[in-house]
Amino acid sequence: MAFVAALCLSSVLVFSISSGADALSLNYYEKTCPDVDSIVTNAVNHAMMKDKTVPAALLRMHFHDCFIRACDASVLLNSKGNNKAEKDGPPNMSLHAFYVIDNAKKEVEASCPGVVSCADILALAARDAVVLSGGPTWDVPKGRKDGRTSRASETTRLPSPSFNIAQLQQSFSQRGLSLDDLVALSGGHTLGFSHCSSFQSRIRNFNATHDIDPSMHPSFAASLRSICPKSNRAKNAGTTMDPSSTTFDNTYFKSILQKRGLFSSDQSLLSTPKTKDLVTKFASSKANFNKAFVSSMIKMSSITGGQEVRKDCRVVN
Structure with a gap:
């Protein structure tokens, strides 16, 4: 996701x-x-x-x-x-x-x-x-x-991988989703892979003061720099969203607490007391994360707006 x-x-x-x-x-x-x-x-x-x-x-x-x-x-x-x-x-x-x-x-x-x-x-x-x-x-x-x-x-x-917490909150609230939903659904990043282009700005020339995003652990940034070339020529270069990227677990939240969130949007979950508390709660209990994720998935997937039952998913009837 x-x-x-x-x-x-x-x-x-x-x-x-x-x-x-x-x-x-x-x-x-x-x-x-x-x-x-x-x-x-x-x-x-x-x-x-x-x-x-x-x-x-x-x-x-x-x-x-x-x-x-x-x-x-x-x-x-x-x-x-x-x-x-x-x-x-x-x-x-x-x-x-x-x-x-x-x-x-x-x-x-x-x-x-x-x-x-x-x-x-x-x-x-x-x-x-x-x-x-x-x-x-x-x-x-x-x-x-x-x-x-x-x-x-x-x-x-x-939502963009570069979003801060205010931008994420606005995006989710426009869809009737709360801060609780935002943090829980972000946990879907426990699965998958990202190309370097989605986090390249965090590991080189971050701003006028820092070459690397200071919210990122230096050793994590160093490992990403070794994976991602300075130019984006290696289109398939990238890394997994968390160390256990084929297993749905709460490792994503543990990584954020260790300053090893891959996207700016991931790491931004620590920038408000409410979202930080939820990250900590989910990092300490897979059961709590699972319960919240299920609730938020049902809520998100209940946003409706279609008109027909397609015979072929790729074309309208």
Whole structure:
């Protein structure tokens, strides 16, 4: 779930947690597609056995979907004609594992044609990504609809790795998410990998006074400088988000307390008493982190806004 874009702070975004007629339900497919959970889980598990980066990719994909136009699977749509879709926007160019959702959708359609939205499949896949990486499980509320609009230009709404705490708080609050949600969901960075471009500014020529970001541990900065060349020619150069990057645990928060958070946005969680207390709480207890993460994931993934159930996740009906 690496945050890799600049937020358009002047824009007014309207996001709604589902309620009333659009409310999600745990038993939404109980009669129409009772096996949907197991079908999606099997697809994720099969992909993960071949590629250990799949869980991080799916979790990040779901986050990036929900933060732009609500959790409506708009991130899955392909560009068409003159319209450049979200997946081709700068912060989403490194998203991958779309094939996992395609495979799950194919199996779901074979079992229950025209019933299950791509948005629900992505929400389920993100949950499975966490569980299969050693994290907590939860019942995913279902009933999302798929959106018909996807614009690369709107990916500027995603939080940036360079954000400070005030910018992060504004970004999350625009989506009805609290500081508690911000810290808990940032814990998704326990999975995955980042390219040097997302943290290069912290390890060289940081500002007029410091070559290295003073909030970063010197030995950590030195190790990153050895990985990342001065020029960005090595496009694939980078490092894992935390030392246990394929296991969903609370190592991310421990790293922040050690001044080894990879992004400025990660390390900024220590800059207010409220967020620092939460980082400390989660670093000292995996159980506390798991509980908070589950609550915040359900809250975030309940931001709705779609209109249809796509037959193919990559194109509108």
